[in-house]
Amino acid sequence: MPLLWLRIATVFYGVGLLYSLLLLSRQGNILGKIVEPAVGLGLIFHFVSLVESTIQIGHLSWASIQYSESLLAFLAMVVFFIFFTAYRTVSPGVIIFPVVFVLTFASAIGQKPIALTSPFFRNGWIFVHVVLIFTGYAGLFLSFGASLLYLVEERALKSKRSNVLLGLLPPLQTIDEIGYRSLLFGFPFMTLGLVAGSVLAIEKYGPMFFYDPKILLSFMMWAVYMLLLYTRWSSGWRGRRAAFLATFAFVVALGAWAANYFSRTHRFIAS
Amino acid sequence: MNFIVIGVNHQTAPVEVREQFAIPEARLPDATKSLATYPGIEEGIIVSTCNRVELLARTVNGNADVRGFMHQFYGFDPAPYKRYLYEYRERDAVRHVFRVASSLDSMVVGEPQILGQVKEAYATARAVGAVSSHLDALMTRAFAVAKRVRSETAIATSAVSVASVAVDLAKKIFGNLQGKSVYLVGAGKMCELSARHLAAHGARQIYVANRTYERAVALARKFDGQAVPFEQLYDTVSNADIVISSTGAPHTLFNKEHGEKFLHRRKNRPMFFIDIAVPRDIDPEMNKLDGIFVYDIDDLQQVVASHIADRKTEADRAEAIVQLEVDKFQSRLQTLDVVPTIVSLQEHLETVRQAEIDRVRGRLGKMTPEQELAVEALTRGIINKIMHTPITTLKTAARESTEATTVIDLVRRLFGLRDASKGTAAPGVADDGKPGMRN
Numbered sequence: 179m180p181l182l183w184l185r186i187a188t189v190f191y192g193v194g195l196l197y198s199l200l201l202l203s204r205q206g207n208i209l210g211k212i213v214e215p216a217v218g219l220g221l222i223f224h225f226v227s228l229v230e231s232t233i234q235i236g237h238l239s240w241a242s243i244q245y246s247e248s249l250l251a252f253l254a255m256v257v258f259f260i261f262f263t264a265y266r267t268v269s270p271g272v273i274i275f276p277v278v279f280v281l282t283f284a285s286a287i288g289q290k291p292i293a294l295t296s297p298f299f300r301n302g303w304i305f306v307h308v309v310l311i312f313t314g315y316a317g318l319f320l321s322f323g324a325s326l327l328y329l330v331e332e333r334a335l336k337s338k339r340s341n342v343l344l345g346l347l348p349p350l351q352t353i354d355e356i357g358y359r360s361l362l363f364g365f366p367f368m369t370l371g372l373v374a375g376s377v378l379a380i381e382k383y384g385p386m387f388f389y390d391p392k393i394l395l396s397f398m399m400w401a402v403y404m405l406l407l408y409t410r411w412s413s414g415w416r417g418r419r420a421a422f423l424a425t426f427a428f429v430v431a432l433g434a435w436a437a438n439y440f441s442r443t444h445r446f447i448a449s
Numbered sequence: 450m451n452f453i454v455i456g457v458n459h460q461t462a463p464v465e466v467r468e469q470f471a472i473p474e475a476r477l478p479d480a481t482k483s484l485a486t487y488p489g490i491e492e493g494i495i496v497s498t499c500n501r502v503e504l505l506a507r508t509v510n511g512n513a514d515v516r517g518f519m520h521q522f523y524g525f526d527p528a529p530y531k532r533y534l535y536e537y538r539e540r541d542a543v544r545h546v547f548r549v550a551s552s553l554d555s556m557v558v559g560e561p562q563i564l565g566q567v568k569e570a571y572a573t574a575r576a577v578g579a580v581s582s583h584l585d586a587l588m589t590r591a592f593a594v595a596k597r598v599r600s601e602t603a604i605a606t607s608a609v610s611v612a613s614v615a616v617d618l619a620k621k622i623f624g625n626l627q628g629k630s631v632y633l634v635g636a637g638k639m640c641e642l643s644a645r646h647l648a649a650h651g652a653r654q655i656y657v658a659n660r661t662y663e664r665a666v667a668l669a670r671k672f673d674g675q676a677v678p679f680e681q682l683y684d685t686v687s688n689a690d691i692v693i694s695s696t697g698a699p700h701t702l703f704n705k706e707h708g709e710k711f712l713h714r715r716k717n718r719p720m721f722f723i724d725i726a727v728p729r730d731i732d733p734e735m736n737k738l739d740g741i742f743v744y745d746i747d748d749l750q751q752v753v754a755s756h757i758a759d760r761k762t763e764a765d766r767a768e769a770i771v772q773l774e775v776d777k778f779q780s781r782l783q784t785l786d787v788v789p790t791i792v793s794l795q796e797h798l799e800t801v802r803q804a805e806i807d808r809v810r811g812r813l814g815k816m817t818p819e820q821e822l823a824v825e826a827l828t829r830g831i832i833n834k835i836m837h838t839p840i841t842t843l844k845t846a847a848r849e850s851t852e853a854t855t856v857i858d859l860v861r862r863l864f865g866l867r868d869a870s871k872g873t874a875a876p877g878v879a880d881d882g883k884p885g886m887r888n
Contacts, residue, residue, distance in 0.1 A: 335742055336736055336737075338744065348624070349620060349621055349622060349624030350621065351622065351719070352624050412716075414715070415717060416717060416739075416740065417717075417739040417740055419739070
């Protein structure tokens, strides 16, 4: 059943994806009216799927790739909706929706999740670690989306030609605020998540855990994250420079994610 | 009619070219005066705004060398700019003047500023004695037409002025203008108008810098703003989110280096520069800096292109009104041409009649009152009978533009009528003996 709910959610997120693609191909705001309720429904089904699979397995099964992809997508959507309520704009969705769709899609086509038997994963700290980190990721994604939109809108304004996108996007300053605030929002989660993870890892592996590629990449991402915040705070970097940094952070985050496949300490499949 | 208009506007010429032809306010009276006194030209008006430079003249015989005047005045040959210049004569010139005054030729169709600008140009021309009869009639009519277009079509009600386009753009950048600050460089009308719009949308702090400090103070007072001495311009301008510049400076005031400094001081918070000056105050290179947006008067035009399409039907109605008015004006002007001829013809014949009666009276001796009346009636009757056809012909000819001058000229020659304007050309003399009598 959870897989079914997840697949339904994926279909709804598909509307979001379609919306983004149409908007980016300059076909205009065709799905503008239905995209918000559609992804909202997607979020509800997604939630149901997560709750059900948790109950079914009997515990929080963080460690399956499918499950964590699903959770990350869910948190990204939650953060998106928080900012949507504040700013009444779907625009960051242009970037967020495709990412969420890909994550849930990958999760939904997956085979039956491999349940992890290791008692280690039942630890409550793991729960805290994963949720914190993923919320941090979600903030970063949203900020990345916003900075790309900022670039697009800035370019449109500077080109001085009338542009379909220009009519649809919220004011530049709103996008800027969304980007900055989602960054601010995500940072404490990311930091605490890393701290929680480190505590866990030291407990289990000792100080040597740090040489793991995934851990290294994660800390690197955190450093870039902090750099983003710092440059913004100290000299108000935004626009092109901020977008480059955010893209870099996003790529590192992807790397950190992918590192699951070659990480020793952080392998999902129990060894 | 002998009207001629030569000019450049936002449609025919980019701002780089218009800059070449723009005439600063201070030089306008002299320029107008020298246009009106240029050989072959009777009257002249010059309209010079950021969007257009129009040289309007009435020539002696329809063929004055206005380009020659331009060459002399600007100090360069206008020939290389030929493709940017338009030229209208006679009816077309009248139509053009009506369209300009009615804001149909404006960058933002229906915007109200242009009428005021044309009125100012007219006042300048009057002050230096560059307009008298016909151009005066034309301008008065143009203002009436503008009023009619304004009241009979919706063109002005939905007008988007340059100022409100600037507001829209500012909103696109800053979102809410609540609490944003505006810096006016130059204390001109357009600056004031734009500032008024921005203030109406919530912009709070308003700074004004002007070369003449008193004018800055006067304008700042209107907005409860703050006047800044011009020397402090570069130190203070970065305090503002929106900068509107419209000075008469011949060179740019702000360049890319200034922009970099401003951004540094503002911690890269965006700035929006609106350059409504021609020649431009702001180096367009500044637009390349991250976080600085520079729109000059031509860019604003691109933004409003869509608005113009929306008002197409209203504009069409307005054009119809203009067309009607052109016809009316033409026939009025031509009747104006023929009236003095008829009057002087009648006067001439009356003199002849009186002279003849006096002469006959000497030979006939004293006449009874009845005889006096009979002679009076007889002579008057003969003259009226003879004159009936020529006068009707004159009036008809006046309405058919092609032969009016020929007929008037012929009548004057046949009866040996004196050209009233010659010798008695003092200003203020009744409108007789104006064109049509010249050749």
